[in-house]
Amino acid sequence: MIFPSSLPWTEDQSLGEHLAGSGVSRRDFLAFCGEMAVILGLGSTLTPQIVKALEQTRRPSVIWLQLQECTGCVESVIRTAEPTIGDLVLDLISLDYNHTLMAAAGSAAESALHQAMEENDGQYLLLVTGSVPLNEDGIYTTIGGRTAKEVLEEAAEGAAAVIAIGACAHWGNIQASNPNPTGAVGVSQIVFDKPVVNIAGCPPIADVVTATLVHYLTFGRVPDLDADGRPLFAYGARIHDQCPRRAHFDAGQFVEEFDDDSARRGWCLYKVGCKGPACFSPCPIFQWNTRTNWPIGAGHPCIGCTERDFWDRYTPFYDRLPEVAGFGVESTADTIGFALAAGATAGVAAHAVATGVHRARMRHRGEYSRIDVIPPGEEDELPNEEGDDGQN
Numbered sequence: 127m128i129f130p131s132s133l134p135w136t137e138d139q140s141l142g143e144h145l146a147g148s149g150v151s152r153r154d155f156l157a158f159c160g161e162m163a164v165i166l167g168l169g170s171t172l173t174p175q176i177v178k179a180l181e182q183t184r185r186p187s188v189i190w191l192q193l194q195e196c197t198g199c200v201e202s203v204i205r206t207a208e209p210t211i212g213d214l215v216l217d218l219i220s221l222d223y224n225h226t227l228m229a230a231a232g233s234a235a236e237s238a239l240h241q242a243m244e245e246n247d248g249q250y251l252l253l254v255t256g257s258v259p260l261n262e263d264g265i266y267t268t269i270g271g272r273t274a275k276e277v278l279e280e281a282a283e284g285a286a287a288v289i290a291i292g293a294c295a296h297w298g299n300i301q302a303s304n305p306n307p308t309g310a311v312g313v314s315q316i317v318f319d320k321p322v323v324n325i326a327g328c329p330p331i332a333d334v335v336t337a338t339l340v341h342y343l344t345f346g347r348v349p350d351l352d353a354d355g356r357p358l359f360a361y362g363a364r365i366h367d368q369c370p371r372r373a374h375f376d377a378g379q380f381v382e383e384f385d386d387d388s389a390r391r392g393w394c395l396y397k398v399g400c401k402g403p404a405c406f407s408p409c410p411i412f413q414w415n416t417r418t419n420w421p422i423g424a425g426h427p428c429i430g431c432t433e434r435d436f437w438d439r440y441t442p443f444y445d446r447l448p449e450v451a452g453f454g455v456e457s458t459a460d461t462i463g464f465a466l467a468a469g470a471t472a473g474v475a476a477h478a479v480a481t482g483v484h485r486a487r488m489r490h491r492g493e494y495s496r497i498d499v500i501p502p503g504e505e506d507e508l509p510n511e512e513g514d515d516g517q518n
Contacts, residue, residue, distance in 0.1 A: 142181030155180075165337040165412070166349065167359040179344040186343065187246035189239065189281055190224035193256030193274040194267040194301055194310060199292035200226050200255060202329035202414075219251075219339065225269075236270045243284050251342065252285035253335075254278065254313050257298040261309030275316060282317045287348055290314065290355075291335055293328040293431055303437035314355060323348045324355040326432035331412045334360045354434060356406070365402035365428055368410040371395065389425060399444035401430030 145155055159176045163169065168176075192200065204227075221227070222242035225235055242250065256274070259266035264273030282288055290313040293299035301310035314322045325334050338357055341349045349357040366372060374380070374394040381389045381398050396403070405428055413420040422428055429443045430436040440447075 140181060162337055162340045165333055165359065166341055167362075176340065176344045180340070185220045187242050187250040188219045188221050188253060188339075189242055189250055189285070190221060190227075190253040191255070191277060191281055192224070192226060193254065193269075193278065193295070194259050194308065195256030195292065195294045195299075197226055197255075198329045199294070200224070203291065203332045203335050222246075222250075233270075239281075243281060247284040249286055250284065251339070252281050252288045253291055254288060254295045255291045257294040257301050257308075257310035257312060258316050259301070259308035259310050261307065266308040278313065278316055282320055285320055287342060288313060288317055288320050288322045289325060289335070289338060289348075290322055291325045292330050293326060293436075296324045296326050296355075297434045299328060300437050303435070321348045322355055323351065323357060326354070326356050326361060327407065328431035330432075331360075331408065331414065333412050334408065352406070356432070360408045360412075361406045361432065363406065363408075365405045365407050365409055365422070368408075369402055369422060370410065371422065384425075395422060395425075395427040397446060398427055399429075399442070399446060400427035401433075401436075401440050401443075401447060402428045404440075404447055405430040405433055407432040 142155075146152075156173075156177060159180065160170065160173050163173045163176055223235070223239040225231070228235060228238065230238055256267070258264075258274050258278060260275065264275045267274040269277050290296055294301065294310075295313045297312040298306070298310040301308055302312075312324075314324065323338055325338060327334075334357065337359065338349060341347075341357075341359075349359055352358055352361055354361075366375070369375075371392060371394045374392070375396055379388065379391075379393040381393050381395050383389075384398060394400070400422065402422065407428075409420045409428070410422070413423070427444070430440045433439070
């Protein structure tokens with residue numbers, strides 16, 4: 127364990143026994159399991175199954191490789207939503223190798239990596255951040271005198287499953303964007319014989335990583351994935367469909383430029399480049415920094431960082447998407463609000479005319495001296511011009 131503990135694990139100790147001995151209350155543990163069930167989209171009925179699985183599990187070994195990347199994903203992952211959850215995650219796994227977080231360096235770090243692989247062959251989880259450069263025999267990233275590709279292939283051989291964290295490990299990210307001088311690729315383009323889960327994002331949300339680990343430890347398999355290898359519980363819906371500003375899009379209320387009156391009112395950011403209509407991510411739900419906020423919540427448009435090739439597909443970031451599914455952008459995004467407003471105005475006008483005619487009839491018959499509203503449920507009971515019984 128990289129992180130020293132005053133209450134180290136004992137041999138064959140279960141997670142439940144360790145947490146109890148560490149002073150973690152049953153209430154806190156159940157709350158953690160309940161939150162993981164919600165994040166995984168399993169519902170409260172499966173919380174007991176998560177509780178049982180995690181209580182009985184023996185501490186699994188986790189090896190975390192960092193290849194061609196900026197360390198931003200590590201910074202994000204270690205910031206889970208609550209300190210108690212972060213503490214539980216550190217107790218949940220044995221993080222046996224991560225060259226950024228561990229105290230050891232050089233040959234000592236390499237020895238820790240190989241020891242963890244040998245002692246847990248076929249059972250450890252392999253986490254990977256960073257892309258894999260292939261050009262010029264992979265010289266752009268070397269660790270301990272070996273290329274990133276060699277290190278990844280060796281570590282993946284004995285892994286039970288591989289979790290690729292962040293856009294770099296997902297597909298290569300900015301390194302793989304045009305012209306891709308290092309020949310960068312994602313983990314799934316190197317590892318073919320093991321399940322690879324892509325936790326997309328630049329950086330990804332920490333709780334998605336946590337929940338994916340919990341899912342594996344609970345069910346013994348990776349969660350259901352979409353066509354791009356991303357967990358469906360997190361990447362199954364578009365930002366556009368979960369965005370609190372969606373009503374403004376539907377109403378045609380758009381920010382025209384940053385810091386205008388529309389921006390201060392919190393209107394839709396589509397016209398200033400938001401890629402939410404084309405981006406699948408749980409950002410509006412999970413958010414960042416202990417659920418403090420997320421980019422759109424802070425007034426910045428989504429740049430689509432959970433999508434493959436987003437640097438080439440979505441730049442310049444402040445230009446509009448060329449199209450939005452279901453709508454013609456140039457003809458509709460500019461006019462949808464006017465069309466809806468016109469429809470609403472027409473409806474109000476029609477209702478006003480009908481109400482005016484009805485009131486005139488009522489006054490003519492002396493039914494009402496003044497009609498401000500039609501009482502609910504009485505619309506069909508009011509007399510018409512053909513007779514006072516309301517029938518033709």
